[in-house]
Amino acid sequence: MSESSAAVHEVWDPQGAPDAVRSLFDLSGKKALVTGGSMGIGQAAARVLAAAGADVAIVDVEEDLGERVADAIRGLGRDSLFVPCDVSDAEQVEAAIAAVVQRFGRLDIAVNNAGIIRLGTDESLEKDAWDRVIGVNLTGTWLCARAEMRQMIRQQPTEGKIINMGSIAALIAASNGAYDASKAGVVHLTRTLAASWGRYNINVNSISPGYVGTVFGQRRPEDERQRLRSLTPLGHVQRLADLHGPLLFLASRASDYVTGQNIVVDGGHTLSTWVFPPARAVPPRIGPAEEIDA
Numbered sequence: 001m002s003e004s005s006a007a008v009h010e011v012w013d014p015q016g017a018p019d020a021v022r023s024l025f026d027l028s029g030k031k032a033l034v035t036g037g038s039m040g041i042g043q044a045a046a047r048v049l050a051a052a053g054a055d056v057a058i059v060d061v062e063e064d065l066g067e068r069v070a071d072a073i074r075g076l077g078r079d080s081l082f083v084p085c086d087v088s089d090a091e092q093v094e095a096a097i098a099a100v101v102q103r104f105g106r107l108d109i110a111v112n113n114a115g116i117i118r119l120g121t122d123e124s125l126e127k128d129a130w131d132r133v134i135g136v137n138l139t140g141t142w143l144c145a146r147a148e149m150r151q152m153i154r155q156q157p158t159e160g161k162i163i164n165m166g167s168i169a170a171l172i173a174a175s176n177g178a179y180d181a182s183k184a185g186v187v188h189l190t191r192t193l194a195a196s197w198g199r200y201n202i203n204v205n206s207i208s209p210g211y212v213g214t215v216f217g218q219r220r221p222e223d224e225r226q227r228l229r230s231l232t233p234l235g236h237v238q239r240l241a242d243l244h245g246p247l248l249f250l251a252s253r254a255s256d257y258v259t260g261q262n263i264v265v266d267g268g269h270t271l272s273t274w275v276f277p278p279a280r281a282v283p284p285r286i287g288p289a290e291e292i293d294a
């Protein structure tokens with residue numbers, strides 16, 4: 001029995017149960033990277049992994065903000081570095097993963113989160129915009145996953161957790177053709193890579209957030225937020241904090257037997273195309289005033 005399955009086995013030992021369960025989510029000593037970690041969802045992901053014990057590298061094009069996130073992580077007592085990289089460029093991706101491994105010695109967890117959107121009607125979308133969105137969101141995710149996987153199979157023990165950032169736009173037609181197609185591609189690429197790389201003990205999963213209250217850094221107007229609340233079964237606008245648990249689950253030993261899955265974190269928003277949303281029975285767990293990090 002491997003060390004990790006022995007620890008899980010202890011869950012059934014009444015003496016060892018609480019510690020064994022808690023340790024499933026412990027990332028102490030793990031080495032992680034987050035692309036697009038300088039702000040938004042990526043920054044939140046980097047902080048969560050660090051809070052759970054991991055050393056975390058920030059891989060991004062935004063240097064000033066990325067250095068600040070790295071400083072904050074070092075403030076938690078973990079190691080961190082900022083690595084400049086445009087994820088759509090194969091050479092930059094290879095160099096970035098090499099820089100992370102040179103510092104950390106290995107790579108256990110990779111969150112491929114860097115992404116962009118080009119708003120506008122599909123009728124007016126220019127090919128350059130299409131190419132850039134697909135290049136960063138889909139090709140960038142593949143380039144990063146490929147470089148991460150090469151490192152993960154070369155290290156001992158051979159294993160790793162790759163988490164790709166999808167979107168509910170992978171599931172619904174949100175009228176941003178390039179973005180929607182890129183995210184559908186990310187979710188299906190995740191399945192394909194999971195099927196290929198399970199043999200190396202590499203788990204590949206994706207998370208698909210709904211409409212986080214900051215969309216690419218911009219706070220949504222109140223009338224839109226109210227509409228989102230009314231169309232979301234769990235009744236509040238999505239906060240960055242709502243992604244913490246799913247990220248930690250997929251990054252940790254708790255998800256060792258989970259691969260190729262897309263965890264939709266949207267408060268139930270995509271479950272129904274309600275014409276008449278049912279009235280709430282009780283207030284949502286999070287009230288409008290508490291959607292603070294959204």
Ligand SMILES: NC(=O)c1ccc[n+]([C@@H]2O[C@H](COP(=O)([O-])OP(=O)(O)OC[C@H]3O[C@@H](n4cnc5c(N)ncnc54)[C@H](O)[C@@H]3O)[C@@H](O)[C@H]2O)c1
Pocket residue numbers: 035036037038039040041042059060061062085086087088113114115116136140165166167168208209210211212213214215216217
């Ligand atoms: N915000 C939402 O509502 C939402 C919903 C679903 C999915 N997502 C996805 O979550 C991810 C993060 O979104 P966000 O809202 O935090 O966006 P954001 O704009 O706040 O952050 C994106 C980060 O990616 C970085 N980045 C952009 N292009 C890059 C490139 N070529 N190379 C390296 N880094 C690059 C940016 O500098 C930034 O730090 C994206 O993949 C996005 O599609 C966001």
